[in-house]
Amino acid sequence: MTAAAAGIDPGSPGNDESEVLTPTDQQAQQDERATERKHQKNKTNAKYRQARRAEADRVVVLEELAARGQLTEAQVAELAELQPKVAERKQQNKEANAKEYQGRRAEADRVVVLEELAERGPLNEAQVAEVAELQPKVAQRKQQERANLAKHRQGRKAEADRVVVLEELAARGQLTEAQAAELAELQPSRSGSSKRGQISRSIARGERLLSIGLWCWRSWRRGGS
Template identity: 55%
Template sequence: MKEQGPLTDEQEAELAELQPKAQQLKKKREREANRPRKRKAAAARVAVLEALKEQGPLTDEQEAELAELQPKAAQQEQKQKERNAKHYQARKATAARIAELEALKEQGPLTEEQDAELAELRTKVAQQKQKQKERDAKYHQARKATAARIAELEALAEQGPLTEEQEAELAELQPKAQQKAQQKQKTITRRGPGREGPLQPGLWSWRRWRSRGR
């Protein structure tokens, strides 16, 4: 409206009041968007340091970093479990309500409010399934890329010494592969057996590397 002409005093006052709230909301959304990335980065770093610790003593700096990150990672994991539990309960409630409305519909016409509620809930469930499908696809692509890179670096290592950068990359990727394999196993446990295929080559390579290191 301001671009179309001067605002009234009331509109100016309202705009001055709303702008800080909009900024706060924007910052909150940015923090929420960054939270999963920070959580994953911390968990990945803990996995790297723990893998290094199994190969030999850590430096004082690495020990201090691990001691600092482990409680944070555990706390974040607990919060994530609680959020997952809430989401699961919400999905169960939605599914139960859809079943209830569909049962009522079989007995006779629903009211306008019930029809609208059923349509809204079905759309919500369809959107959730689509988002989960997209997340699963991204996860599997990332897992395949990690496994392929590990296999590539291990093949290079068999031909001759790796560079420092390649050694560091391999040391970072191997714990990530282990972490992804553990997450996959948890998913199989939750969903039931028989829904996943064999491990990717890079994960077998990681297990061979672990066997050699012990």
């Protein structure tokens, strides 16, 4: 008896053949589930970070009120609850950042060592694999750092230019209330930027001297090998 004669639709869910998934279909379903899980995890993490940020911002507000002696009893209790949590997170973030920096610095130093070894002769198989893994990561980080520094400098330059404009308006007595507030906010930033600029230039000079010293040391090592 045929399926049609038995009253069974060949394309219905009751047909065993229609329920069999090909390897491609199975992989597609797995990828879809993985994407959904990742999306959900990102949403959860974003809410978690947002809540933590809100608590940190709230502590700042409460501390400002406390400095002016304007805390209510409820706010005193709220600050006592939030302040230790926010301080602990800051410390954890500080330690995590320090650990990450140390790891990145160790990788950069290792690349320098491997490149020096490569200059003196062929690397062994393990070292070739190691430098092939580390070199792109270190190069990408350096490029990102340069891009971030350039973006930071552009922002500082824009602030400095804006201060000049506002100061000219102030000299002519043409500042609006909003512009006066903007100038009051930007002026300390500009002063701090000038000091940071002096520090950055000192650091840059130190880095140049360090680079020269490193080049001389490498030359000495190559000449002595």
